[in-house]
Amino acid sequence: MDLTIVDLSRLQFAMTALYHFLFVPLTLGLSILVAIMETVYVMTGRPIWRQMTKFWGTLFGINFVLGVATGLTMEFQFGMNWSYYSHYVGDIFGAPLAIEGLMAFFLEATFVGLFFFGWGRLSKVAHLTVAWLVALGSNFSALWILIANGWMQHPVGATFDPISMRMEMTSFFDVLFNPVAQAKFVHTTSAGYVTASAFVLGVSAWYLLRGRHVELARRSIAVASAFGLAASLSVVLLGDESGYDVSQNQKMKMAAIEAMWETEKAPASFTLLGLPDQSAHETKWAVHIPWVMGLIGTRSLNTQIPGIEQLVAENEDRIKDGLIAYDALMQIRAKVKTDAAKGNFAIPADLKKQFEDHSADLGYAFLLKKYTDDPLKATPEQIKMAANDTVPPVFPLFWAFRFMVALGISLIALMAYFFWQSSFRGLRFPRPALRLAVWMIPAPWLAAELGWVVAEVGRQPWTVDGILPTALSVSHLSATDLAITLVGFVALYSVLFIIEMGLMLKYIRKGPHEDVAETDAWMDRHEKRLTGGVLTPAE
Amino acid sequence: MILHDLISLDVLRVLWWFLLGVLLIGFALTDGFDMGVGALTPFVGKTDTERRIAINTIGPVWEGNQVWFILGGGAIFAAWPPLYAVSFSGFYLAMFAILASLILRPVGFKYRSKRDSETWRTCWDWALFVGGAVPALIFGVAVGNVLQGVPFHLTDDLLSVYTGSFFGLLNPFALLAGIVSLTMLLMHGAAWLTVKTEAGSPVATRARAIGSVAGFVAMAGYALAGLWLAFGIDGYHFAAAVPADMPSNPLLTPVDHAGSWLAAYGARPWIIVAPVFGFVGMAMAIRGLKSGGEVSTLLWSKLGIFGVISSVGLTMFPFILPSSTDPKSSLTVWDSSSSQMTLFVMLVAAVIFVPIILAYTAWVYKVLWGKVTEAEITGEGHSY
Numbered sequence: 001m002d003l004t005i006v007d008l009s010r011l012q013f014a015m016t017a018l019y020h021f022l023f024v025p026l027t028l029g030l031s032i033l034v035a036i037m038e039t040v041y042v043m044t045g046r047p048i049w050r051q052m053t054k055f056w057g058t059l060f061g062i063n064f065v066l067g068v069a070t071g072l073t074m075e076f077q078f079g080m081n082w083s084y085y086s087h088y089v090g091d092i093f094g095a096p097l098a099i100e101g102l103m104a105f106f107l108e109a110t111f112v113g114l115f116f117f118g119w120g121r122l123s124k125v126a127h128l129t130v131a132w133l134v135a136l137g138s139n140f141s142a143l144w145i146l147i148a149n150g151w152m153q154h155p156v157g158a159t160f161d162p163i164s165m166r167m168e169m170t171s172f173f174d175v176l177f178n179p180v181a182q183a184k185f186v187h188t189t190s191a192g193y194v195t196a197s198a199f200v201l202g203v204s205a206w207y208l209l210r211g212r213h214v215e216l217a218r219r220s221i222a223v224a225s226a227f228g229l230a231a232s233l234s235v236v237l238l239g240d241e242s243g244y245d246v247s248q249n250q251k252m253k254m255a256a257i258e259a260m261w262e263t264e265k266a267p268a269s270f271t272l273l274g275l276p277d278q279s280a281h282e283t284k285w286a287v288h289i290p291w292v293m294g295l296i297g298t299r300s301l302n303t304q305i306p307g308i309e310q311l312v313a314e315n316e317d318r319i320k321d322g323l324i325a326y327d328a329l330m331q332i333r334a335k336v337k338t339d340a341a342k343g344n345f346a347i348p349a350d351l352k353k354q355f356e357d358h359s360a361d362l363g364y365a366f367l368l369k370k371y372t373d374d375p376l377k378a379t380p381e382q383i384k385m386a387a388n389d390t391v392p393p394v395f396p397l398f399w400a401f402r403f404m405v406a407l408g409i410s411l412i413a414l415m416a417y418f419f420w421q422s423s424f425r426g427l428r429f430p431r432p433a434l435r436l437a438v439w440m441i442p443a444p445w446l447a448a449e450l451g452w453v454v455a456e457v458g459r460q461p462w463t464v465d466g467i468l469p470t471a472l473s474v475s476h477l478s479a480t481d482l483a484i485t486l487v488g489f490v491a492l493y494s495v496l497f498i499i500e501m502g503l504m505l506k507y508i509r510k511g512p513h514e515d516v517a518e519t520d521a522w523m524d525r526h527e528k529r530l531t532g533g534v535l536t537p538a539e
Numbered sequence: 540m541i542l543h544d545l546i547s548l549d550v551l552r553v554l555w556w557f558l559l560g561v562l563l564i565g566f567a568l569t570d571g572f573d574m575g576v577g578a579l580t581p582f583v584g585k586t587d588t589e590r591r592i593a594i595n596t597i598g599p600v601w602e603g604n605q606v607w608f609i610l611g612g613g614a615i616f617a618a619w620p621p622l623y624a625v626s627f628s629g630f631y632l633a634m635f636a637i638l639a640s641l642i643l644r645p646v647g648f649k650y651r652s653k654r655d656s657e658t659w660r661t662c663w664d665w666a667l668f669v670g671g672a673v674p675a676l677i678f679g680v681a682v683g684n685v686l687q688g689v690p691f692h693l694t695d696d697l698l699s700v701y702t703g704s705f706f707g708l709l710n711p712f713a714l715l716a717g718i719v720s721l722t723m724l725l726m727h728g729a730a731w732l733t734v735k736t737e738a739g740s741p742v743a744t745r746a747r748a749i750g751s752v753a754g755f756v757a758m759a760g761y762a763l764a765g766l767w768l769a770f771g772i773d774g775y776h777f778a779a780a781v782p783a784d785m786p787s788n789p790l791l792t793p794v795d796h797a798g799s800w801l802a803a804y805g806a807r808p809w810i811i812v813a814p815v816f817g818f819v820g821m822a823m824a825i826r827g828l829k830s831g832g833e834v835s836t837l838l839w840s841k842l843g844i845f846g847v848i849s850s851v852g853l854t855m856f857p858f859i860l861p862s863s864t865d866p867k868s869s870l871t872v873w874d875s876s877s878s879q880m881t882l883f884v885m886l887v888a889a890v891i892f893v894p895i896i897l898a899y900t901a902w903v904y905k906v907l908w909g910k911v912t913e914a915e916i917t918g919e920g921h922s923y
Contacts, residue, residue: 061649068602072642075613078616087620091620091877093616095881098613098616098885099885106892110602111903113601114907122906163786165697481632484632484635507653
């Protein structure tokens with residue numbers, strides 16, 4: 001096993017996924033915000049709402065194409081860089097990806113063209129339907145991707161097949177209704193809605209600061225702050241934590257995020273700040289808040305949360321148990337290899353029983369492959385080292401999580417303030433608040449990227465929790481191959497990203513195409529209608 | 540869930556082999572003309588307006604069409620995990636070249652018209668050219684290599700080890716297949732342009748000229764490849780009887796690398812219809828390009844592509860990805876699929892969603908029906 005290959009593959013995945021996720025959250029949220037704006041237009045007929053739809057729609061389009069471009073890599077990268085992973089779990093992991101294409105991406109991609117090209121060809125209601133279908137497609141897309149990702153975090157509804165040497169699906173419904181996947185879906189899409197809200201809010205605030213497009217900007221802020229407040233509350237309250245107590249490795253992730261080295265008496269205290277030291281198993285200068293961790297982690301006062309050391313000890317036992325399954329697997333393989341020529345693929349009952357009784361821990365035995373080619377010959381020290389490897393890097397998790405939460409809370413405050421001013425203060429926004437809104441535009445992106453780090457680094461050393469170690473998941477490639485594609489993708493993405501930012505800024509500076517005469521004419525008609533004035537047919 | 544036992548594993552495997560073909564052909568028929576138009580744009584359009592006309596014929600639809608490719612990747616992952624794992628890690632740099640080229644397309648279409656600079660637009664024209672021509676060429680090269688067998692073997696843990704090199708992929712037969720694939724899609728793109736641009740306009744006229752030459756090269760290349768297969772390339776077959784519902788482990792099936800692929804035409808004579816469709820479709824498409832046919836030309840071109848791609852699949856059946864260095868590692872329909880449950884779940888999903896997709900795609904094409912004219916793209920609106 002070559003660690004350079006593993007590291008390069010991980011670096012490439014992190015790079016391509018983090019790039020992809022610069023564009024996806026905005027797509028998720030902006031598709032809905034645009035559809036909401038168009039709904040208001042269709043319901044009221046006020047031209048300004050159509051102008052808003054078109055303006056935010058243009059920015060949506062510039063962002064959308066890079067989501068599509070970077071998404072292409074994601075669909076094929078598993079096969080390219082993670083070939084063993086693809087073989088090992090494709091039976092389960094591939095299905096949500098394919099259904100994503102069938103149910104969601106086709107919908108989104110087919111109608112997004114019509115959204116831009118269909119203004120003159122479709123009735124108002126038909127065009128509105130198209131806008132909503134694009135939004136629906138984007139969000140369904142996220143659902144299936146997160147079902148796939150949720151399975152990596154908490155693999156349910158599957159079992160290992162010793163002949164085909166891979167995981168196979170036993171219940172599609174378990175995969176579909178995986179609690180971790182459901183929590184992730186709500187958390188991630190809400191984060192996307194916050195991103196789009198902060199974007200619309202910030203850009204509109206910039207217009208107001210310059211006294212441009214005032215009517216359009218104020219309406220945009222009203223929509224974005226209401227949507228953003230609901231979404232930001234949902235991100236935090238329905239956060240990922242709800243899924244952390246469902247399995248051993250999710251418990252390990254939580255313990256690592258909290259730098260909880262030892263099991264505390266319930267309810268555990270929460271470490272607000274500190275400097276975790278992984279080798280010494282201690283957190284320096286820790287600031288504790290009593291009880292809070294127990295409350296967040298278990299929603300109770302008397303359930304204990306296991307600390308890292310306790311979990312490592314348990315994992316050592318699981319490695320030993322996994323070796324029994326591994327031993328059975330090797331015997332089954334030898335037997336089937338000779339029998340297959342006779343057309344016999346049956347597994348002897350005693351081996352089958354030995355395997356099945358211990359197969360839940362098979363993945364733990366694979367952790368030993370880092371230290372020895374034959375896990376059955378592993379020394380007790382190697383088993384101890386492998387058990388220690390089940391602790392993800394604590395320091396980055398601890399801090400990434402805290403920064404993410406801080407950003408999340410500040411976004412709630414921002415949205416709440418603007419919602420209050422929009423709803424109860426007659427859309428009056430003081431200039432310092434507007435300036436703050438502009439500066440806060442990057443905040444949700446930063447939070448989303450940190451969230452990815454927490455979720456994926458927190459899952460280490462596994463690609464699929466407890467099933468397949470990351471180090472075994474890679475393809476048989478040379479470091480040169482990986483270096484070429486890594487440099488290639490970084491260069492290509494960076495150039496495209498710079499071009500995208502340039503165009504975004506150009507179109508934001510240019511501003512919406514506001515037809516003031518059209519809007520005024522509509523307002524006159526509207527007022528006449530309200531005051532019972534007579535309309536001439538020409539109007 | 541017992542439902543998935545309703546259809547036996549061997550039947551599910553054949554259905555998913557068939558659906559894999561449907562997806563690849565769906566991709567070639569729809570996104571194929573997008574790639575063709577992308578590759579033709581710098582040549583059929585001499586002025587910015589002409590190029591914009593060409594680009595706007597596919598502007599609203601290419602994005603949906605490309606999903607056939609993405610769905611193809613997803614479906615291979617879900618239904619044929621070993622194929623997904625072996626092919627993409629094996630054809631590694633070729634795959635990177637495809638992705639890098641395809642990535643240029645979404646941005647190229649969307650961003651080209653967003654600045655008024657000539658350099659800017661010329662750059663994107665060539666980006667779109669690369670995004671169309673390079674994948675079209677490499678897909679063919681890949682098929683050419685698959686027909687010869689690919690140098691890989693599977694370890695006892697079923698890790699795929701590819702032992703060839705990137706330049707090894709560029710052998711003469713594979714390059715011939717690449718040329719067939721590229722010229723076939725150029726012909727298809729030209730046929731699309733004749734439908735979507737005004738008859739007699741410079742774009743349509745140039746498309747007809749280039750498209751009919753490309754079609755002729757594709758047809759001649761396809762015939763040559765057939766002869767080459769008959770006399771110059773060994774096929775693969777099972778060395779012993781293989782149960783069609785056996786567990787998915789390629790190493791358990793003995794394979795010989797000898798004899799001819801074309802023996803399939805003796806065993807299943809009806810498959811001759813595929814190459815016949817291929818030749819007739821291409822010949823009629825060339826005739827239509829020369830004689831002024833529009834929609835009919837596009838339909839003939841589709842028939843030709845359908846024939847060519849399905850002839851490859853039918854000739855190789857049940858092989859999917861043979862190994863030249865370790866034949867028993869070859870991936871076949873009987874030993875490289877997903878589990879019965881996954882194939883069943885995916886089949887249900889496909890049966891529900893494919894008709895829905897076809898319905899709304901047809902509706903979108905209907906809404907967008909009509910020729911792209913100069914007046915339309917120079918007027919106000921969202922043209923590219």
